[in-house]
Amino acid sequence: MNAYRTIAIRAANRAGDYIVKAFNDRDRIIAKMKDLNDFVTNVDQQAEWLIIDTIKASYPEHSILAEESGLKEGSDKDTIWVIDPLDGTRNFIDGNPHFAISIAVKQKGKTVAAVIFDPMRDEMFSASNGDGAQLNQTRIRVAAEKKLEKSILATGFPFRSSSNVEEYLNYFSALLPACSDMRRAGSAALDLAYVAAGRVNGFWEFGLSDWDTAAGTLIVKEAGGLVGDVKGNPFSSRAKSILAANPHVFKQFVQTVKNF
The missing domain is CATH 3.30.540.10 (Fructose-1,6-Bisphosphatase, subunit A, domain 1)
Known part of the structure; x- marks a missing residue:
């Protein structure tokens, strides 16, 4: 180890x-x-x-x-x-x-x-x-589900500031009918861990800090998942959003929100 x-x-x-x-x-x-x-x-x-x-x-x-x-x-x-x-x-x-x-x-x-x-x-x-x-x-490996419409997504609300609420709700309104269901449990680290373990098919959120995501992004990648921002761009500690999912769901998520 x-x-x-x-x-x-x-x-x-x-x-x-x-x-x-x-x-x-x-x-x-x-x-x-x-x-x-x-x-x-x-x-x-x-x-x-x-x-x-x-x-x-x-x-x-x-x-x-x-x-x-x-x-x-x-x-x-x-x-x-x-x-x-x-x-x-x-x-x-x-x-x-x-x-x-x-x-x-x-x-x-x-x-x-x-x-x-x-x-x-x-x-x-x-x-x-x-x-x-x-x-x-x-x-552990990410889930094998290939369709966003059959997937459960985890998310987190932008609770620290009202600045991202309208943008977040636009994404939420597009994604909720496109997936099977959405979960908001209150720990971004566990949301990322659950993506890696196949317990949810994807996770997305705005406005997180490096300590929220640094560990989870590696665990998701090593479990076979993809990590980027919500537009599909490469993820960095300075990114304003995060998307982590299995490769199939990742691509369909990005396609769903491409016009925002």
Whole structure:
């Protein structure tokens, strides 16, 4: 197993144990609003510290980009760990057991290892560049469905700002009748992991950050899927949207929204 993936799994397990204990003891959770509809808790912050502490024990020279503490450059600026310690914080606050830890390792901008861990279900999605994707110890592949009309798509609403709502609704209005159904569960990291595992046929959203997508994009690609923006262009951390799907659904999705 890729050494970076091994450390990412170790870090995710350590943070996951803490998150599960906090989830089961609601009095330990202190939540505050970072921005409109954007929350953080003391559990996010402590989980992030546990992840960084685990990484630094093995790679003290590496750089860190984490959602809550930002960018901390090490002597090795070419290797960056991209961390979301608790993706789905609002679910966590409300007692909805659907959230995940997301950890990716980038070298010179290319993701080489990735982990998405659902601590409530004990599901560890992982990948390293060129070695395929796994759920725990089992190899996973994207779904084989060839038709968008028979596909279930996952999505996320642009809840942080009203600026993308009208554009999002245009896409939603075109896609809902074109597919079998749409799901909005509240964790982009798990949505991407579910695409990789074949549980949904595609995922699309606007306005995500690198820590939301860095791990999931590699896991989807290593599971045989495609990742781009909603117009089918190559995906980057600066993209304003994301589309991840099996190759057949990806192409039909892009065709459906080509005129927007």
